[in-house]
Amino acid sequence: MALTLTRVKVGPWGGTGGSAWDEGGYDDTSGGGYTGIRSMSIGSSSWCVSSMLFVYDDNGRRVKGKLHGVKDFGTNVELDFPGEVLTHISGYHDSKLIRRLEFRTNRNRTLGPYGVNIIENEQWRQFEVSMEKAGSIVGFSGRSGNYNYIDAISIYIAVWNPDRFFNTLREQGIIAYQMPPIRLQLRKMEKLKNEQVERGHVKGNPEEGQEHLIRKLPSQTQDKPPLAKLEKEQQELSRRVQELEELYEETKQKVRDIQRQVEQKKERLRELKSSTMPRDVYQRQYLKENATLRSMEEHLKQLEWREQAMQQLLQKKQQELRHLKDQISETKRYEEDIKKKRALLEREQQDLLNEPQMIRKLKEQQQEVARQISLLEHLETLKQLRRRLEEQQKKKKKKGFIRRIFWL
Known part of the structure; x- marks a missing residue:
């Protein structure tokens, strides 16, 4: 059971040096890609963003990305996924490096800034993408290695409300590139989450995050003008x-x-x-x-x-x-x-609601079939026993008949 969501790529921002890397997930035309961000570690220097390391979600499973930039890992920040997702990114860059980064979540928590604290160079260009209540960041790509820092960055976005999302991008003057869609394996995610909740690894919050957005998805028609109007x-x-x-x-x-x-x-x-x-x-x-x-x-x-x-x-x-x-x-x-x-x-x-009932019914049917098989096996045993008794009786009758003939 899967829910298909639109996925787009926005960016890149920064320079063209270093080597390219892409952590959008398994990318094919049938639909794929990571489904969220679990945690991130971003390193800072006095003049740029020095490193990046992300842990992604793949339908309820944690997937650790690679370290990009210098080996200083930075401060690790855990997101309360799936209740908390990244919905905003902003920063500054020039023709060589990413100078500053800042994120915000759907719970209005600000992460950063990373890199330069004070913007003094007028030649640096600002970028910003906001997707409040319309989508969330699910992957990153970029370039690194030039001076061992982060040269460029792009983001992958899972679109929950296409009309609001693309209207917001048009207002911001941002171009988005269509990518293969994301397929959310709802049952798999629910099963893994339940297992993690039982172990105490996840703070379940059904009123926020991606699961809440999935439930709200059909009711978002109010963002468009009414047809009658x-x-x-x-x-x-x-x-x-x-x-x-x-x-x-x-x-x-x-x-x-x-x-x-x-x-x-x-x-x-x-x-x-x-x-x-x-x-x-x-x-x-x-x-x-x-x-x-x-x-x-x-x-x-x-x-x-x-x-x-x-x-x-x-x-x-x-x-x-x-x-x-x-x-x-x-x-x-x-x-x-x-x-x-x-x-x-x-x-x-x-x-999902009927699944436990279906399992119980299947178990009951399985038990009934097993009972019937047991009865059939018992009947077959009785038949074999009856045949043996009949054969023994025939043999006894035959021996008695032979003895009478002999005495005669």
Whole structure:
């Protein structure tokens, strides 16, 4: 029983020196990768981050990574996994090294800063990725070895709420690269956790962390606008677009009418020039017709400007309408996906709840089958015993018959 989650990679930050390393977990197209961070040891020097060592979670199993950088291990920090996960990373880097790192968990616990305490160099570039209530860091990759320090770093993120996560990345101007998904083996994780709880190694907290997020996953539709509200906005915008189209067509018709009238006035002026009427009458008529023509041309310019503005507004509203339709389609697909995920999780939870009952039933059936087999074996033994008795009786009868014949 597995739950598939989106996994992305963000970064790298830092330089290009040293040797590359990658601790994203077993990476294949069928889905894989570590499922969380159990602990970390990050070393600091006076001018950069000097070393890194992480312990990962692999579906409830601890996996220790390799030490990167100088052999000073740093201070070990244990996370109360799965109740506590890394949801924020920030720091500074230049073209050679990672100068400063700081983490924050979903319990608002700050880890660090590691490396430089005071930022004095204006050429250092800052980076920050926050994934509050949308995802958690599950792996790291980077480069190390140049000057024996940490040259660069990237992070792998398990995405719990894709819409909120990618919206947050867009707001921060961060690019994420799609990676093979993560498959959470829920039964395996639950079994290992129960074993660890019995040994006293884990502080179980069902209200926080990844398990809580798994249970909350189907109920996160409130992060998207309600479908009914979007459909109402679509109806209102469609009505406005229709009104604009009608007004735009009406304005275009007015422009064509005024253009035709302007051409008629120009033709009238040409006729006046070629007429033989008295000069004073011609001047009065010409001035009158010319003034009317100028007024009509001014009115035509205003109408043409209005037509152009209405065309731009109409195109903008039509684009908004298309975007709204796409958003409605995306929301419908999202709700369908959430329904499927909810149904899947409900089935998985029901399976987990029913598993003890199923085991008891199977044991009862096994006991019943064993009892029936025992009865059958007993019956078979009785049959064999009966056959032996019958054979003995036949032999006795035969011996008695032979003796009677002999005495006769």
